[in-house]
Amino acid sequence: MPADSDLIALGREIRTRRKARNLSQEALAELAGLHRNYVGLLERGERNPSATTLFQLARALDIRLAELVGGL
Amino acid sequence: MPADSDLIALGREIRTRRKARNLSQEALAELAGLHRNYVGLLERGERNPSATTLFQLARALDIRLAELVGGL
Numbered sequence: 001m002p003a004d005s006d007l008i009a010l011g012r013e014i015r016t017r018r019k020a021r022n023l024s025q026e027a028l029a030e031l032a033g034l035h036r037n038y039v040g041l042l043e044r045g046e047r048n049p050s051a052t053t054l055f056q057l058a059r060a061l062d063i064r065l066a067e068l069v070g071g072l
Numbered sequence: 073m074p075a076d077s078d079l080i081a082l083g084r085e086i087r088t089r090r091k092a093r094n095l096s097q098e099a100l101a102e103l104a105g106l107h108r109n110y111v112g113l114l115e116r117g118e119r120n121p122s123a124t125t126l127f128q129l130a131r132a133l134d135i136r137l138a139e140l141v142g143g144l
Contacts, residue, residue, distance in 0.1 A: 006123070006124060006127045007123060007124065010123055048122045048123055049122065049123050050120045050121065050122055051078070051079060051082055051121050051123075051126065052078060052079065052120050054123065055078045055144075064144060065141050065144040066138055066141050066142050066143070066144055069137050069138050069141060070138050071138070072127075072137040072138055
């Protein structure tokens with residue numbers, strides 16, 4: 001799987017987890033301490049988040065990092 | 073858990089998976105297309121790898137990303 005498809009797949013996982021929590025992209029970004037547009041960029045696979053950002057997202061979603069990337 | 077302890081915990085997971093494969097840090101770095109010293113820095117929690125780097129490490133270890141961060 002070429003790199004960009006990794007990030008697209010990761011973005012899809014983030015979106016699935018976010019929707020499962022009925023959070024908007026802006027609400028998740030705020031909870032995770034990220035810029036309000038960043039979650040949308042991540043979900044479209046347009047950004048390559050750091051491990052720390054992934055930990056922040058998992059915490060904001062109240063799940064473990066392993067769950068956030070569970071399907072990958 | 074403050075951010076740096078996240079990276080330390082992540083580094084420990086990478087080390088555990090690497091050792092389970094009997095790979096040296098240099099061998100894993102080469103398989104993952106990373107600088108030979110980078111794996112050691114990661115394992116000590118001294119670097120904040122990107123998602124793409126985590127995918128490369130998982131592939132080099134022949135495991136899924138979810139397994140690489142399974143304990144997190």
